[in-house]
Amino acid sequence: MLYDQTFTSIGDQSRHASLIYCLSQLSINVSEEHSGYFVSESIELIRKYKDKNRERLIVVLEILKFFFQNSLIDFEKFVTEYNYIFIPFLFIENPEMAELVNNLLKALLKTQNKDVCSLYLTSFFSNLHTYLHNNKNAACYGMNQESGLDPYIHILINTLVYGSQEDCNVALDFYLTIFKLVAPSYIIPHSLKLIGPLIRVANYNYPIEIKEKLVRILLSAHKLDIGMKPFEAQLQLTYLRLVKESNGEKQVFR
Amino acid sequence: MLANDELLRKSVFSCFRSLLDKFHDQKPLINLIEPFFQTLASRNENDEDYESLLKVFDELVALESPKITSFLMRTLFVLPLEQYKIEIITNNAASFGMRN
Numbered sequence: 001m002l003y004d005q006t007f008t009s010i011g012d013q014s015r016h017a018s019l020i021y022c023l024s025q026l027s028i029n030v031s032e033e034h035s036g037y038f039v040s041e042s043i044e045l046i047r048k049y050k051d052k053n054r055e056r057l058i059v060v061l062e063i064l065k066f067f068f069q070n071s072l073i074d075f076e077k078f079v080t081e082y083n084y085i086f087i088p089f090l091f092i093e094n095p096e097m098a099e100l101v102n103n104l105l106k107a108l109l110k111t112q113n114k115d116v117c118s119l120y121l122t123s124f125f126s127n128l129h130t131y132l133h134n135n136k137n138a139a140c141y142g143m144n145q146e147s148g149l150d151p152y153i154h155i156l157i158n159t160l161v162y163g164s165q166e167d168c169n170v171a172l173d174f175y176l177t178i179f180k181l182v183a184p185s186y187i188i189p190h191s192l193k194l195i196g197p198l199i200r201v202a203n204y205n206y207p208i209e210i211k212e213k214l215v216r217i218l219l220s221a222h223k224l225d226i227g228m229k230p231f232e233a234q235l236q237l238t239y240l241r242l243v244k245e246s247n248g249e250k251q252v253f254r
Numbered sequence: 255m256l257a258n259d260e261l262l263r264k265s266v267f268s269c270f271r272s273l274l275d276k277f278h279d280q281k282p283l284i285n286l287i288e289p290f291f292q293t294l295a296s297r298n299e300n301d302e303d304y305e306s307l308l309k310v311f312d313e314l315v316a317l318e319s320p321k322i323t324s325f326l327m328r329t330l331f332v333l334p335l336e337q338y339k340i341e342i343i344t345n346n347a348a349s350f351g352m353r354n
Binding site: 015 | 331333335337340341343344347348349350351352
């Protein structure tokens, strides 16, 4: 009822604003038991208005964003169940939409729990990978903006450094996807956070195939020129160690 | 209930809650709240007494009486959704959200 009233009030700025505020306040005070109902209702509205009504879609996204930013409940079930819904919006050429979805994803994917980071990343990346497979050459406007990578850095680094070997592999694939989709200028602000952990993981006791992929990522980073200078000394030592580990067999290390 | 004296006002609300607990039906609530709704319906946010009228509902919800909260929810979350209803709901979102 409140959503309907909010939609029909779109022409009346004052009433519209008060209804959005009202819904937002209710959303963060709803019991954990009923939060699932609120989120699934909101997701249904996103599906309904996605290609039909941009104004109503933005209303729902704004309220959901507020909910994810301010609610104290655990989002784990929402992340894995619904993250796929937001991915297509990253590929819409609309700066307002891109910023809104980025902030929503940043709030949704935030977690202080290292164990959950891998779950979030593998779920999100799996859906992103599927989208990219079905929409070849799609341009990711959402990631190609200031703060475009903010939603993913924390879960990516934690998955890479603290996840299982399998999770690490997923994280490395995500790195490769970022380097393909995102312009260097938007990666550079995060280069310190992104490159350091790669060097750390190069020293893990992982199979040579994973280390090969890791080095390919570092080579891509060099090619993209995303701020590798601070790491030159460490990288030289790392490459030498990897050459020794592979008994000089792997061309990529040399 | 509209008195400026806070102590007096709180005593009145507390007394009302005790009275309400003695009744099985909701007549005291209906008799109290409907006139306030009618008055609010004829007001807008620029009227002098608008805020104090809204505050009556904040004080009622603050009594934490399940009878009061569920009655208010039944009467507020219906169409037409006038502006004063939106403001009462917003001001008491913490209580209504938990029971919704």
